[in-house]
Amino acid sequence: AGLHRVFDLFTSTAAEPWPESATLYQPLKEDQILLSDCASSLAVQAYLRMCGLPVQVVCKANAEYMSPSGKIPFIHVGNQVVSELGPIVQFTKAKGNSLSDSLEDVQRAEMKAYMELVNNMLLTAELYIQWCDDATAAEISRPRYSSPYSWPLSKILAYQKQWEVRRKMNAVGWGGKTLEQVYEDVSQCCQALSQRLGTQPYFFNKQPTELDALVFGHLFTILTTRLTSTELAERIKSYSNLLSFCRRIEQTYFEDKSS
Amino acid sequence: MGTVHARSLDPLPMRGPELGVQPDDIEAPDIEHEPKQEVLENKNVVVQQVHIEGLGRTKEDLLTYEIAEVFRAKNLIDVMRKSHEARQKLLRLGIFRKVEVVIDTSRGEDALPNGLDVTFEVTELRRMTGSYNTMVGNNEGSMVLGVKLPNALGRAEKMTFQFSYGTKETSYGLSFFKPQPGNFERSIALNMYKVTGQFPWSSLRETDRGISGELSFPVWKTNQTLKWEGVWRELGCLARTASFAVREESGHSLKSSLSHSMVIDTRNSSILPKKGGLLKIHQELAGYTGGDASFLKEDFEIQLNKTLFWDSVLSASLWGGLLLPIGDKPTSIADRFYLGGPTSIRGFSMYSMGPQSEGDYLGGEGYWAGGLHLYTPLPFRPGRGGFGDLFRTHFFLNAGNLCNLNYGEGPQAHLKKLAECIRWSYGLGIVLRLGNIARLELNYCIPMGVQSGDRICDGVQFGAGIRFL
Numbered sequence: 029a030g031l032h033r034v035f036d037l038f039t040s041t042a043a044e045p046w047p048e049s050a051t052l053y054q055p056l057k058e059d060q061i062l063l064s065d066c067a068s069s070l071a072v073q074a075y076l077r078m079c080g081l082p083v084q085v086v087c088k089a090n091a092e093y094m095s096p097s098g099k100i101p102f103i104h105v106g107n108q109v110v111s112e113l114g115p116i117v118q119f120t121k122a123k124g125n126s127l128s129d130s131l132e133d134v135q136r137a138e139m140k141a142y143m144e145l146v147n148n149m150l151l152t153a154e155l156y157i158q159w160c161d162d163a164t165a166a167e168i169s170r171p172r173y174s175s176p177y178s179w180p181l182s183k184i185l186a187y188q189k190q191w192e193v194r195r196k197m198n199a200v201g202w203g204g205k206t207l208e209q210v211y212e213d214v215s216q217c218c219q220a221l222s223q224r225l226g227t228q229p230y231f232f233n234k235q236p237t238e239l240d241a242l243v244f245g246h247l248f249t250i251l252t253t254r255l256t257s258t259e260l261a262e263r264i265k266s267y268s269n270l271l272s273f274c275r276r277i278e279q280t281y282f283e284d285k286s287s
Numbered sequence: 288m289g290t291v292h293a294r295s296l297d298p299l300p301m302r303g304p305e306l307g308v309q310p311d312d313i314e315a316p317d318i319e320h321e322p323k324q325e326v327l328e329n330k331n332v333v334v335q336q337v338h339i340e341g342l343g344r345t346k347e348d349l350l351t352y353e354i355a356e357v358f359r360a361k362n363l364i365d366v367m368r369k370s371h372e373a374r375q376k377l378l379r380l381g382i383f384r385k386v387e388v389v390i391d392t393s394r395g396e397d398a399l400p401n402g403l404d405v406t407f408e409v410t411e412l413r414r415m416t417g418s419y420n421t422m423v424g425n426n427e428g429s430m431v432l433g434v435k436l437p438n439a440l441g442r443a444e445k446m447t448f449q450f451s452y453g454t455k456e457t458s459y460g461l462s463f464f465k466p467q468p469g470n471f472e473r474s475i476a477l478n479m480y481k482v483t484g485q486f487p488w489s490s491l492r493e494t495d496r497g498i499s500g501e502l503s504f505p506v507w508k509t510n511q512t513l514k515w516e517g518v519w520r521e522l523g524c525l526a527r528t529a530s531f532a533v534r535e536e537s538g539h540s541l542k543s544s545l546s547h548s549m550v551i552d553t554r555n556s557s558i559l560p561k562k563g564g565l566l567k568i569h570q571e572l573a574g575y576t577g578g579d580a581s582f583l584k585e586d587f588e589i590q591l592n593k594t595l596f597w598d599s600v601l602s603a604s605l606w607g608g609l610l611l612p613i614g615d616k617p618t619s620i621a622d623r624f625y626l627g628g629p630t631s632i633r634g635f636s637m638y639s640m641g642p643q644s645e646g647d648y649l650g651g652e653g654y655w656a657g658g659l660h661l662y663t664p665l666p667f668r669p670g671r672g673g674f675g676d677l678f679r680t681h682f683f684l685n686a687g688n689l690c691n692l693n694y695g696e697g698p699q700a701h702l703k704k705l706a707e708c709i710r711w712s713y714g715l716g717i718v719l720r721l722g723n724i725a726r727l728e729l730n731y732c733i734p735m736g737v738q739s740g741d742r743i744c745d746g747v748q749f750g751a752g753i754r755f756l
Contacts, residue, residue, distance in 0.1 A: 090535075093538035096524075107531070109531070177540075177579060178541055178577055179577070181519055181541040
């Protein structure tokens with residue numbers, strides 16, 4: 029009888045229904061959010077829509093500091109707070125929603141490898157362009173990042189963030205790269221993705237997975253964000269199947285509202 | 288007429304001519320050498336010179352104000368009294384370790400027959416003093432290093448630096464204090480600090496980095512202070528289990544505020560006073576000199592004491608405060624008031640009263656708290672005259688309320704809200720006085736009027752602090 033109760037408790041927590049009040053937090057859309065955060069947030073939103081889980085997007089100036097890991101986005105579901113795509117995928121899986129259940133182990137390993145590629149290449153390139161390229165940092169990143177705060181706090185926080193990202197870039201070996209090299213890396217990553225996608229609608233046959241959400245998040249944001257130069261967007265546009273992939277996901281999952 | 292024995296007004300070594308009656312007919316044949324004695328009657332004297340000896344880096348012009356009064360003395364008693372007052376003034380500058388007064392008759396060419404020379408022999412404090420303490424607090428130990436430069440530039444400026452390195456947090460502060468020469472009550476102080484605090488009752492961690500400048504001056508019987516403060520506040524959750532309401536307050540904000548406070552203190556002591564009263568009114572306006580936070584904050588403190596029969600003291604105190612946000616932004620958890628605990632409403636847990644969310648207390652925008660105490664010496668007065676005098680028993684009655692106010696409604700509605708759901712408690716305990724700054728209490732409390740969400744500590748409660756309701 030005791031064991032039965034424990035089992036009940038376990039299944040009931042895991043199978044707690046997804047509440048209507050689930051919320052996703054990100055920085056202010058108009059004035060504050062930067063390319064990398066916007067891409068990560070869009071990836072999570074796409075994933076949740078693919079799972080059919082409704083979520084409300086709330087913009088808060090201190091979203092980054094509210095997040096338990098310091099990274100955007102995070103979701104508030106019931107009384108739990110989960111941040112970043114990886115943990116959110118695990119969280120939804122525990123609730124019985126998963127997009128990659130039907131994959132075989134080999135495919136799942138491949139999916140994880142491509143997700144690592146996107147994180148190590150695309151996300152790092154976005155961070156590099158935002159904070160290590162002086163022109164972009166001065167014209168776009170620093171003003172946007174510090175917009176909710178008053179002087180001199182705005183300056184302090186912007187430079188603190190820049191210094192932190194530059195230190196991280198040095199740690200992963202990107203400190204010495206030039207902008208051209210970064211664009212090349214992005215091209216190579218897109219080529220790998222394009223080859224894997226081929227003519228299929230999604231990366232793994234006909235059903236989207238978290239990899240599709242992640243790739244969509246990053247590519248779509250790069251294509252639709254204004255930077256100091258259009259070079260990055262151009263590199264992606266040269267792969268037509270990636271373009272139609274983004275358009276397809278936008279039309280299928282985001283058609284009710286403009287992003 | 289008559290003679291005067293030079294009695295000090297307080298135990299000071301005062302050297303000077305022996306003053307005593309010298310009967311003319313007594314003669315001790317074997318005394319070879321009699322010190323010449325003079326009889327100074329209580330007649331008019333003129334203070335011709337006032338010196339200060341032993342000055343190193345202190346600038347003389349600072350001290351002329353303090354000793355100027357001595358010149359005005361007209362007779363010997365007056366000279367002694369004014370010298371004593373001047374000595375007190377020199378000591379309160381905080382730059383001398385010792386001050387001794389020597390009154391002597393004038394010597395030299397210009398000496399008048401009734402002239403006096405007054406000399407202040409001072410020993411300056413060392414240029415730099417250091418201190419090292421270890422502190423153990425709530426789940427945290429820390430090492431505190433202090434460096435003090437009294438009289439840094441020669442005019443009683445004081446510079447202090449304190450550094451606290453703890454198992455959890457690190458804080459430091461630098462401050463500079465300068466009194467106005469000639470008017471010690473007027474002073475300016477500049478501070479720079481980084482302070483970190485952990486508040487488990489709110490599951491909140493706060494780091495403040497700030498600078499402030501304040502100006503203090505007396506006006507009639509009151510002491511006024513004007514201050515500008517700029518603080519960079521960083522709030523964060525103390526644990527992953529913090530409530531979402533506290534998580535929403537995480538982040539950075541900048542507060543730039545002007546504040547004014549007025550203090551009238553007629554008590555004979557700040558800890559366990561026997562008589563007198565205290566009135567303190569403080570207001571703070573933030574947002575008009577920059578920064579993100581924008582509010583007007585008012586708070587006041589009143590205390591009255593009266594000695595009753597048999598050495599017992601009746602003490603009544605009242606605290607209150609109001610926080611009005613200016614503009615659309617809601618108030619920050621760092622600016623709101625907190626109530627409850629052994630230093631305010633006894634019988635409740637520390638700051639665990641009022642608006643809360645999932646067990647984290649969020650503070651309130653308006654509060655009031657009152658206390659009525661009867662302090663008596665310990666029963667049977669053990670250790671009387673010595674250690675026992677530091678203890679008191681007290682019977683207390685505390686009441687108060689803390690809530691958020693909806694500023695759309697009028698003041699009538701606010702008063703009504705503050706009068707609803709009053710928490711109160713009563714009990715008795717023992718108070719121990721620590722020096723002149725702090726006190727310890729051990730009480731047995733019975734909390735009443737407890738609202739849902741409040742955390743109580745009924746039964747025995749221990750408290751230590753500086754400011755008690």
